[in-house]
Amino acid sequence: MNLIVLLKMVPDTVEELNVASDGKSLDSEYLRFKLNDPDEHALEEALLLKERVGGKVTVVALDAPEVDDVLFMALAKGADRAVKIPADQASLGTVATARMFATFLASGGGQITPDTLVLPGSQAIDDLEGEVAAYLGEALSLPYVGVVSSVSPVNGKVVVLKEFSGGMRGEYEVTLPAVLGIQSAEKPPRYVPVAKVRAVMKSAKIETADIAPPELAKALVVERMYKPEAAGRAQMLEGTPEDIAARIAGLLTERGII
């Protein structure tokens, strides 16, 4: 199969996020970036499919801080080809990003063959304008399913499981080529030792695909960005861990739980 995985860097929400002085964007000074979680799963699902049925895995990303490390990591895990589109991801909205990927895929760079699966992560935490996967399906006129957690090739098609709520999943049969937004892979994303990534950095290359950003204003205008005001706040328990354990045990006794 021709497996194309789209990777996106997002701010790490473990770090504190602050609003910039314009009041309409994130303060980038202390932002740390990481690979969007579902994208990591999309890569894993592609690698699992390659192991199962053969094929080639191409990873593609727009330029963003630390994206080279992520592309080399993908190669170290088993991707065959890594491509960077040197356009600043942060300045493009979801819709423009999807257009750029669509242009890449429609050009010689990507080549959508009859056995192609395009695998973006299902969504990202900064998807104000919606998910890249949905726009991409539309731009390429390919069928699209999101929130996918399992992909099985069967008779030239794929059978996928889409998550609903309450642990329920729906099984769909999808004609190829297709775009599938991956929520989680069938196995946890594999670990790759740093030494292996370093070795790949020396031996492999990241290709560059120059694609002009589309003439497209951001569809949405942000009036204001701000931190939410907490509706409430927990009563904080302080002290040594032993004290805290005793306090919690006391609370549970008061409530008749123990």
Added chain:
Amino acid sequence: MSAAILVLVEHLKGTLADITFEMLGVGRQIAAAQGGQVHAVLLGKDVNALAARLGAADSVLLADEPNLEQPSAEVIVPLLQQLMAQKQASLVLLGGTNASFGLGGQLSARMKVPFVNFCKGARVEGGSLVLTSQLFGGKILSDVKLADGKGIVSVYPGAFPAEAGRSDKTPPVEKVAVPPGSPKVVFKRFVEPDTSDVDITKQSVLVAVGRGIQSQDNVQLAEELAQSLGGVVCASRPVIDQGWLPLSRQVGKSGMTVKPRLYLAFGISGAPEHWDGMQSSECIISVNTDPKAPIFDGSHYGVVGDAVELIPLLTDRIKAKKG
């Protein structure tokens, strides 16, 4: 300006989802401020009986056909496109749920109107509709204005009161036809969750673990604590994705919604997808190393500290109390 609002009704296995009423409620609120009608779009297989419960809408646009069980985007999007034109709708409200996931992007691309995701608030200000979106795992809110009032909006579940969208009125029903096509995405069946494991929705004590639990070995510590309390262990998505606990233990948007007497959250930051599934717990005690973790905003008690250190101490305390 008075233009129509379409609400895509969500239902699963013959039951209307709460998000349907939440959307009807916010649709009514916007229509009250701007004028215009609210139409509920109901499509599916054997769903016509549900129309009577959608009285908060001015009308129900119904497509009830055998091949409409869990239709894919390529069936729903052209129908919504057609209805937007017919009803001169400026707004389409979709559930911010897995079921409706992705429809907004496709519809927005076709209709060339903006899409607003994760919508938690709506108000009319100086004649314009201003929507509030929740971004970055609940850490940032963003206000966006729909300049000409047109847009596709994904409504965050639980953000608006469902009561505002319930009514005893019987709405007029108009049948609509789904545009023909040969779908490339075909629904086959539902895969039910594994029922051989314990049902976490029926437990009165849950010990929940998140990314902060760090390793599978530490999940065992949580197991011991749960046992001492007569409860079971559950988890947020990252732990399930690591394969440390089975899918049946997942709490949140794709997983289960739980309301135990006690929810002990260890190493869980409280991302909206998790919060959705446990916010109605009677007592929430959270432990996290990050003093700014959103989970503390909704918990009853909080501890800034290392879950892995605290869990065994708590287990010992509880065992000692029980004798």
